[in-house]
Amino acid sequence: MRKYKIIIADDHKMFLDGLMSILAHKETYEIILTANNGKNVAKYLDINKDDEIDLVITDINMPEFSGIELNSYIKKNHPSIKTLVVSMLHDTKSVQTLTKDNVDGYIPKNAEKDELLLAIETILKGDKYFSQSIKDVYLKGMFSNEKNMEDSLSKREKEVLKLIAQEFTTQEIADELFLSKHTIESYRKNLISKLGVRNLAGLTKYAIKLGLVE
Amino acid sequence: MRKYKIIIADDHKMFLDGLMSILAHKETYEIILTANNGKNVAKYLDINKDDEIDLVITDINMPEFSGIELNSYIKKNHPSIKTLVVSMLHDTKSVQTLTKDNVDGYIPKNAEKDELLLAIETILKGDKYFSQSIKDVYLKGMFSNEKNMEDSLSKREKEVLKLIAQEFTTQEIADELFLSKHTIESYRKNLISKLGVRNLAGLTKYAIKLGLVE
DNA sequence: AAAAGGCTCCCTGTAAACAGGGTGTTACCG
DNA sequence: CGGTAACACCCTGTTTACAGGGAGCCTTTT
Numbered sequence: 001m002r003k004y005k006i007i008i009a010d011d012h013k014m015f016l017d018g019l020m021s022i023l024a025h026k027e028t029y030e031i032i033l034t035a036n037n038g039k040n041v042a043k044y045l046d047i048n049k050d051d052e053i054d055l056v057i058t059d060i061n062m063p064e065f066s067g068i069e070l071n072s073y074i075k076k077n078h079p080s081i082k083t084l085v086v087s088m089l090h091d092t093k094s095v096q097t098l099t100k101d102n103v104d105g106y107i108p109k110n111a112e113k114d115e116l117l118l119a120i121e122t123i124l125k126g127d128k129y130f131s132q133s134i135k136d137v138y139l140k141g142m143f144s145n146e147k148n149m150e151d152s153l154s155k156r157e158k159e160v161l162k163l164i165a166q167e168f169t170t171q172e173i174a175d176e177l178f179l180s181k182h183t184i185e186s187y188r189k190n191l192i193s194k195l196g197v198r199n200l201a202g203l204t205k206y207a208i209k210l211g212l213v214e
Numbered sequence: 215m216r217k218y219k220i221i222i223a224d225d226h227k228m229f230l231d232g233l234m235s236i237l238a239h240k241e242t243y244e245i246i247l248t249a250n251n252g253k254n255v256a257k258y259l260d261i262n263k264d265d266e267i268d269l270v271i272t273d274i275n276m277p278e279f280s281g282i283e284l285n286s287y288i289k290k291n292h293p294s295i296k297t298l299v300v301s302m303l304h305d306t307k308s309v310q311t312l313t314k315d316n317v318d319g320y321i322p323k324n325a326e327k328d329e330l331l332l333a334i335e336t337i338l339k340g341d342k343y344f345s346q347s348i349k350d351v352y353l354k355g356m357f358s359n360e361k362n363m364e365d366s367l368s369k370r371e372k373e374v375l376k377l378i379a380q381e382f383t384t385q386e387i388a389d390e391l392f393l394s395k396h397t398i399e400s401y402r403k404n405l406i407s408k409l410g411v412r413n414l415a416g417l418t419k420y421a422i423k424l425g426l427v428e
Numbered sequence: 429a430a431a432a433g434g435c436t437c438c439c440t441g442t443a444a445a446c447a448g449g450g451t452g453t454t455a456c457c458g
Numbered sequence: 459c460g461g462t463a464a465c466a467c468c469c470t471g472t473t474t475a476c477a478g479g480g481a482g483c484c485t486t487t488t
Contacts, residue, residue: 061380088382088390109390154464165419166275167412168302169444176302176323183466189446198381199474200445204418205379205428214419368434383474396437403476413444414475 003030004124005052007044009070010059010086011036019057019086022113029120038065042073045081053081054124059109060087060094068094072101082123086116095134105129153194158212160187164200165207217244218338219266221258223284224273224300225250233271233300236327243334252279256287259295267295268338273323274301274308282308286315296337300330309348319343367408372426374401378414379421 006029010016016034023029032053035041041056042065056074060067071083084105085098098106104123107115108131119129153161163173170188174181192199195206207213220243224230230248237243246267249255255270256279270288274281285297298319299312312320318337321329322345333343367375377387384402388395406413409420421427 088386156465165415167415169413171444172302179465180467182468185445186465186467189448192446198446199383200414201379201381201418204415205422208419208422214422370435385474393435394437396439397435399475400436400438403478406476412476 001028003028004054005030005032006120007031007033007035007041007053007056008058009035009038009041009056009062009067011062019116022116023120026117037062038067038070038073041065041070042077045074045078049078053078055082055084055120057084057086057120060085068097068101071098071103075102084119084123084129086111106134107131108133153191153210157187157191157194158210160184161191161203161207161210162212164188164191165204165213215242217242218268219244219246220334221245221247221249221255221267221270222272223249223252223255223270223276223281225276233330236330237334240331251276252281252284252287255279255284256291259288259292263292267292269296269298269334271298271300271334274299282311282315285312285317289316298333298337298343300325320348321345322347367405367424371401371405371408372424374398375405375417375421375424376426378402378405379418379427 006023008016008019008031010019016036020031020034023031032051033041033044035044038058041058045051045053056070058067058070062070065073067085067087071085074081074083082104084107085103086107086109087094088109095106105119105128107119107129111119111131115131119131122129159177160173163176168176170184171181173179174184177184188203191203195202197203197206204213220237222230222233222245224233230250234245234248237245246265247255247258249258252272255272259265259267259270270284272281272284276284279287281299281301285299288295288297296318298321299317300321300323301308302323309320319333319342321333321343325333325345329345333345336343373391374387377390382390384398385395387393388398391398402417405417409416411417411420418427
């Protein structure tokens, strides 16, 4: 019986080793290549077209060629190859981009070994596999995108967002705007949920995108 | 005895009112103009060159023409006019730019009324006035700029910075990198002090500048 | 061999952020 | 007129960030 040919891309050696040791036990899987960036995988696939790779497992967060770019590249140039993303990153945008680009599976890095194996099996059978947490993020993204929030922020919200991104604390912003600290906390909460981000860092990035700072 | 002619620029009406009411008592000061952005002040100065304005008090954080731009413009085109910046913003870069552009004074918005009056008096006498907190920021900036930190960050520091900017918490980053939470906290502290920022928002902005995210 | 810098880890605190709920007021819109 | 959204505020919690220390190990440079 033919073994399934697998390629793994991850710039974290420790993780790569762990993944390999899990798959090494299984007699049905053969690891053809490991790489610490997406570009090398793409190159390999282009050169060895006759290799009939079955699955590429990739991290998102890599130099040179991110997992998102790699998935997009594979689906465009080698559509018969399945892709599984294993990443810590699970922001709305990444998940949306990957599903749009027809990724075959997506599990978080803190997933159990069993879930990983289940994901691989499922995908090799031809089905898709997404962890619950990924589904949650996706649904959340759908929700907040119904009304595209680009300009759904009120004037006041933008004002507060700007000050937040300018490194002021809630209390300082309250003083500046002559409002209660509670009010600013409410704005902060609303902004985080409206924009679908997790914390100050996300708010700051959004503020930059909107041109409120920098 | 001739009154000192003063212009005030601030986009926060409440603050403008407060400032005016403080100065209105004093018989030696005359408020010629108030504006909610820097552009209008610049325009006024260009048109009324014979007006012999003594002092422009300005916020930094304004639409159209920031206080930094306004100060630069005034010092270039109307060098006889003194400038006093009264702002909440006191990041390293702003302070450095303003001092380079020969601003006459800089006090934080939470300064006491007495300090404001002292600053104005000092400046009108021909001296400079900077609050202690502003001096601190300036010195801090000098320190960290001795070796320009653009690339003084180690590989590991950049890695952590990137993950911070990607909205991961300290604990999550620790898990991802197989390090202790304490280690990541140390990195976070070092980054904040190295980069001369105040919090997560500052770190995030720096990460974007370095191209680590987005 | 000492110095210096990078990396890792730990401790004690306080302040702030984050999460989830809620109230009441305007003011505009269909 | 009722619905909706923005705005300001409040409460109770838990978690995280931030500030200030210190310390040991390892490698490269002086």
